[in-house]
Amino acid sequence: MTIESRPAGTIWTFAEEDYRFGAGPLRIRIERVLASAPLQHDGDLWYEVEGVEMSDQGQVVGPRRVTVRASRLPTARRH
Template identity: 85%
Template structure:
């Protein structure tokens, strides 16, 4: 799956309650949504995403894989 038609380099920010596991907001550029294996947790649908984490100062932290609440993800399309 690929992200919708938003410009390359879009920075997504997820509140602490909208991703697992971490503390504080998660900022990342999403490269891929692993839509083939959604998870059910607390009555919500969650997806694993892959991308690059960015600090609140805009510096690249590095590659990141996270589980994000589906309702907070951008629209995805098959690529």
């Protein structure tokens, strides 16, 4: 699955309740959504996402793989 709704390099912010696991908002530049293995948790669909975590100041924190609530992910198209 690739992200199609915003330009490459867009930083997405997810509230703490919309990703697993961490504390506080997550800022991430999404590079890939692993659509082949969705997860069910608490009645919701979740996807693993790979990308680069960013600080509030726009600094690169590092690579990050995280599970995100599907309803909060940007519009995407399967390839």
